[in-house]
Amino acid sequence: MPxxxxxxxxxxxxxxxxxxxxxxxxxxxxPDYIAAGASGFGIGSSLYAPGRKASDVxxxxxxxxxxxRT
Numbered sequence: 001m002p003x004x005x006x007x008x009x010x011x012x013x014x015x016x017x018x019x020x021x022x023x024x025x026x027x028x029x030x031p032d033y034i035a036a037g038a039s040g041f042g043i044g045s046s047l048y049a050p051g052r053k054a055s056d057v058x059x060x061x062x063x064x065x066x067x068x069r070t
Contacts, residue, residue: 003029003036010037027060030067041068 001021009019021033022042033041047060 003032003038006033006038007036027063027067030064031070034068 001023003021006019006021013019018039019037020040020042021038023044025033025041025043026046030041043064047064048057
């Protein structure tokens with residue numbers, strides 16, 4: 001769900017409805033989703049992949065949290 005769809009849905013759904021995009025969310029586009037009105041995210045392959053070291057997953061998680069806070 002691209003940020004433009006979140007923005008369009010936010011315009012018609014009541015404010016109490018939580019919109020949580022899943023798929024394609026990464027550190028690069030988290031700010032766009034937040035600006036569009038996303039309430040949260042479903043994070044998958046941008047965080048974890050089979051064989052990825054725990055230290056890499058932690059680094060990716062830290063980067064995603066930092067992107068959410070900016």
